[in-house]
Amino acid sequence: MAKWLVKSEPAECGIEDFAKAPDGVIPWDGVRNYQARNFLAQMAEGDEVFLYHSSCKHIGIAGIVTVIRSAYPDPTQFDPESPYYDGKSTREKPRWQAVDMKYVRTLPGLIPLEELKSMAGLEDLPLVRKGNRLSVMPVGEEEWQIILNQAG
Template identity: 50%
Template sequence: MAYWLFKSEPDAFSIDDLANRPNQTEPWDGIRNYQARNFLRDDVKVGDQLFFYHSSCKDVGIVGVAEVVKAAYADDSQFNPESKYYDPKSSQDNPRWVMVDVQFKQKFKRILPLAKIKAMPQITELGLVKKGHRLSIMPVTESEWDSLYQAANAG
């Protein structure tokens, strides 16, 4: 099992949206960054755990946990000319973009804010705390997962 951090803008898709979906499961679609796509396609596996992170909002930070329940498959939005994620260079025979399905596991009582994450001395490898890292999907080491999970559930 591996650990990840997946970012979403809560006005587009939030932890509450995931919790309210049938079976609390939803495709994680719309990834249009090659490095993030490669993580999804090559590294993210069924059973992996992820922190759900709200970005581009008033209160940015980790808000809960989800689990990958379906491995990478073609993101259908790339084929739909009406979608904001449409990619005319992608084809059904050779899809350029993938998605995974995630399932809600836990919403934290309080958000673990980015400022607190950055202040944690044991969090050094997470792309979130490194200058210039803006990926929407990033790996989390097991030790950093444990520290962040504990901090999110403290108090």
């Protein structure tokens, strides 16, 4: 099983939204970066994911979700009413992927970015590297355990 981190603005979709969703399931769609899309395509059922709150007052890792449906064509790319519509994408050759994720748990406390940056063993985590703005990224097993240990 692989480990991942996904970023989201909590006003759009945060860990509380997962906790309140029917069956705790939310489709992870609307990703419009090719490298992040490629990471989504690698996700498989059972993969664990840190949910990171970004672009808000309190940024950091807020909780854990799990992939319950591996990559499939993102339906928002075909909907002209969606802000994620892509007129160049076709059902025969979709450009964008989505996965379904399910709520696992909210961390006892948010792990802020500044704390993550100072933790030994996370130097290679894409999240803490300068200039990395991807919304989906892999997390190594050792990095996952370091962060879990910090979460308590």
